Amino acid sequence: MRRILAGIETEYGLLVEGRGAEDQVDEAMALVRSYPGERFSVWDYRHESPRADLRGFHVDRLSVDPVDLQFDEGRDQNRPHDVRSDQILINGARFYNDHGHPEYATPECWTLADLADRDREGERVIWETARTYASKTGRTVKIYKNNTDFHGASYGTHESYLVPRSLGVKALATAVLPILVVRPLLTGAGKVGSESGAWANFQLSQRADFFSEVMSADTLYRRPIFNTRDEPHADPEKWIRLHVISGDANMIAACTRRKVALVKLAISLAEIGGAPEWEIRNPVRAIQDVSRDLEFQPKIELAGRSWTNPMEILESYFAAAERLLDLDEELRFEIESSREILQLLEKGNWRDAADRVDWAAKRSLLDDANQEGVDWKDAMMRAYDLEYHNVDPDEGLFHALESMGQIQPDPEFILGHPSRAFVRGLAIERFGSSIHTVCWRSITFRLNDRLIEVELMPDVDYPRDLASIQDVESFIETVRGKNE
Amino acid sequence: MSEGDRITKPISPGTKKLGEDGGPSTPTIKRPEGGNELLRRMKKVDPDQAKKYRQRSGE
Numbered sequence: 172m173r174r175i176l177a178g179i180e181t182e183y184g185l186l187v188e189g190r191g192a193e194d195q196v197d198e199a200m201a202l203v204r205s206y207p208g209e210r211f212s213v214w215d216y217r218h219e220s221p222r223a224d225l226r227g228f229h230v231d232r233l234s235v236d237p238v239d240l241q242f243d244e245g246r247d248q249n250r251p252h253d254v255r256s257d258q259i260l261i262n263g264a265r266f267y268n269d270h271g272h273p274e275y276a277t278p279e280c281w282t283l284a285d286l287a288d289r290d291r292e293g294e295r296v297i298w299e300t301a302r303t304y305a306s307k308t309g310r311t312v313k314i315y316k317n318n319t320d321f322h323g324a325s326y327g328t329h330e331s332y333l334v335p336r337s338l339g340v341k342a343l344a345t346a347v348l349p350i351l352v353v354r355p356l357l358t359g360a361g362k363v364g365s366e367s368g369a370w371a372n373f374q375l376s377q378r379a380d381f382f383s384e385v386m387s388a389d390t391l392y393r394r395p396i397f398n399t400r401d402e403p404h405a406d407p408e409k410w411i412r413l414h415v416i417s418g419d420a421n422m423i424a425a426c427t428r429r430k431v432a433l434v435k436l437a438i439s440l441a442e443i444g445g446a447p448e449w450e451i452r453n454p455v456r457a458i459q460d461v462s463r464d465l466e467f468q469p470k471i472e473l474a475g476r477s478w479t480n481p482m483e484i485l486e487s488y489f490a491a492a493e494r495l496l497d498l499d500e501e502l503r504f505e506i507e508s509s510r511e512i513l514q515l516l517e518k519g520n521w522r523d524a525a526d527r528v529d530w531a532a533k534r535s536l537l538d539d540a541n542q543e544g545v546d547w548k549d550a551m552m553r554a555y556d557l558e559y560h561n562v563d564p565d566e567g568l569f570h571a572l573e574s575m576g577q578i579q580p581d582p583e584f585i586l587g588h589p590s591r592a593f594v595r596g597l598a599i600e601r602f603g604s605s606i607h608t609v610c611w612r613s614i615t616f617r618l619n620d621r622l623i624e625v626e627l628m629p630d631v632d633y634p635r636d637l638a639s640i641q642d643v644e645s646f647i648e649t650v651r652g653k654n655e
Numbered sequence: 656m657s658e659g660d661r662i663t664k665p666i667s668p669g670t671k672k673l674g675e676d677g678g679p680s681t682p683t684i685k686r687p688e689g690g691n692e693l694l695r696r697m698k699k700v701d702p703d704q705a706k707k708y709r710q711r712s713g714e
Contacts, residue, residue, distance in 0.1 A: 182713040192709045236712035271711040321705050326713025390714035416714065536693065553705035555697060568700075571693040 182272035184315035195271030214257035215608035234392035263592025278592030317560035318377035346441035353481035360419035361530030372547035379462035404611035432505035447487040591627035
């Protein structure tokens with residue numbers, strides 16, 4: 172089966188002592204600019220196209236949260252590059268301000284283990300940056316890797332998957348949408364309360380409350396489960412980037428791997444025409460039902476007056492993948508470990524999954540607090556929820572569980588080949604003074620007053636011995652040679 | 656709506672265990688002894704932390 176290049180972008184929650192949401196853009200800009208490590212700071216925006224839709228059209232405008240519009244009154248909107256404050260790091264990651272949230276976009280990775288590692292590396296990057304910023308300003312800075320503020324604002328953890336354009340959006344959506352609807356069962360980060368609809372003491376997903384559409388290019392407001400933004404970050408004739416916005420921010424690395432594995436299975440099955448066909452009647456309602464059913468058996472209505480449940484949908488993908496795909500070791504492991512979790516849930520033993528599923532880890536500690544007398548509606552429960560996601564290793568509740576050995580350590584997989592992110596990072600580290608701009612798909616060098624754009628191919632394994640090249644001309648020539 | 660209306664029947668869950676195919680097995684977890692770090696941190700959580708926590712909507 173084709174390997175699928177993937178990345179994760181996490182918008183972190185930011186709380187700076189004495190500053191409010193109205194100051195958040197300024198604070199996020201200043202914070203990312205405080206990054207203490209080596210970086211390059213000019214992003215090439217020529218290839219960005221957030222209003223392009225995979226279905227073949229451009230939308231006139233993207234929906235914006237009306238509350239945020241009030242925050243932006245009087246702000247100079249003419250210098251978006253300054254606002255973004257891009258920092259491109261020597262590991263190939265992009266670190267920037269996205270709508271007031273410090274965002275870490277991992278380097279693109281071939282394997283699940285690489286990607287989960289890079290995602291956690293992002294937590295360390297932002298934490299070190301926050302410490303630097305706190306020291307500079309004298310203010311306490313807290314960083315949360317979550318997706319909600321409990322007051323109706325949500326911010327995303329997005330995944331990107333490189334997919335051949337020839338597959339077509341219909342086949343892709345048909346295969347992926349059911350997985351996105353049921354995935355919170357195995358990968359949700361858990362949440363106290365609700366931010367739409369009836370109160371819930373606890374639900375499996377941070378994000379489920381915030382979806383109102385099945386499919387659209389929007390991301391900020393009126394969010395869809397299946398995002399159709401067409402911004403491939405590669406040759407648009409050949410590739411699309413599946414931009415998944417429905418997932419939760421995971422603290423447990425195994426959850427990150429599982430989250431990505433499930434989508435990779437769906438894409439791979441779609442590519443051979445082997446994806447199970449589930450026509451979910453109301454996907455928005457279904458993902459919210461999955462999130463809120465603590466018996467794990469919500470009825471999911473299908474077209475044709477039929478119904479199913481999340482476990483049946485997940486198992487249909489696992490069975491099809493085993494039957495039809497040449498699975499690698501990582502994906503076989505994820506299928507088997509997912510089945511183990513489903514079996515625990517079926518038996519009602521969800522606490523036994525607390526060492527490998529974020530919502531179960533969080534619910535376990537909250538249940539204990541509830542047993543000690545803290546009511547689910549008490550603000551303390553939401554405070555515990557929030558602090559589970561605190562990235563400070565000395566304060567965060569997840570980090571306490573991990574330090575106590577209550578989170579399953581990762582199995583050891585062989586790390587993947589270097590992707591184009593390796594070339595990007597290496598170029599910044601070695602030849603930063605010769606670089607004009609950088610973006611996901613290319614590096615533009617300035618040599619002897621000439622601009623030379625070098626494409627970074629998303630489907631090429633670049634050799635590690637690029638690191639031994641000493642001069643920029645040879646570097647450019649070698650990278651171009653690998654592209655051919 | 657009845658059981659008979661269902662289009663797709665349940666598929667039996669797999670019975671293989673982790674590591675049976677020669678792949679990675681579930682690691683053994685070492686449980687440390689000593690004080691409960693989680694409880695220590697939970698006691699320090701500000702009860703109003705989530706009340707004070709207001710964010711802009713992101714993507």
